[in-house]
Amino acid sequence: MKEFGFFYVVDVPEYSASMELKYLTKFFSLPEDLKSSTVVSGYNTTNENVFRGYHPGLDDVKNSLQYKDVYNIGPHETRLSMDEEEFTNPLEKMQSDILQEANVWPNTGDEEFDCKFKKTFQQGFKIRRTIGQHFIESISRSLNVPEFSGLFDDDEYEFSAWHSDVILKEK
Numbered sequence: 001m002k003e004f005g006f007f008y009v010v011d012v013p014e015y016s017a018s019m020e021l022k023y024l025t026k027f028f029s030l031p032e033d034l035k036s037s038t039v040v041s042g043y044n045t046t047n048e049n050v051f052r053g054y055h056p057g058l059d060d061v062k063n064s065l066q067y068k069d070v071y072n073i074g075p076h077e078t079r080l081s082m083d084e085e086e087f088t089n090p091l092e093k094m095q096s097d098i099l100q101e102a103n104v105w106p107n108t109g110d111e112e113f114d115c116k117f118k119k120t121f122q123q124g125f126k127i128r129r130t131i132g133q134h135f136i137e138s139i140s141r142s143l144n145v146p147e148f149s150g151l152f153d154d155d156e157y158e159f160s161a162w163h164s165d166v167i168l169k170e171k
Contacts, residue, residue: 053104
């Protein structure tokens with residue numbers, strides 16, 4: 001880490017990138033109406049999820065920054081109850097609402113796919129978060145700053161999967 005400043009994790013037990021890719025490929029290839037239950041509220045105002053779930057790519061790539069579909073998950077399966085008085089300003093409350101937003105999972109009518117998609121990404125998220133936490137703890141130890149790892153809590157971890165024709169093409 002001192003010489004190069006990055007790392008790459010391989011051969012993680014109980015983790016399968018190819019399984020995640022399989023489910024992402026299937027999810028992103030579903031008709032839009034089947035994905036709509038997970039789409040963020042910016043695209044479907046009847047949905048409450050602001051950040052977690054499906055973010056469709058935009059057709060107008062030239063005039064937008066988002067050119068690929070995204071599926072985002074975080075550490076929470078249910079929204080945590082918050083005491084309104086604990087926030088000193090509206091921005092803190094909004095940030096907390098987004099960071100603690102519950103995950104949104106596909107409901108396509110294919111129960112087997114929906115269950116395996118959720119299980120695969122819950123397991124993958126847990127593994128990534130554990131690796132991230134250990135990495136932060138290692139940095140904390142190497143810097144001899146024990147309080148550094150305490151700056152990151154469960155809300156700091158998330159996972160986004162991107163889809164574009166370039167990324168998901170079969171080889």
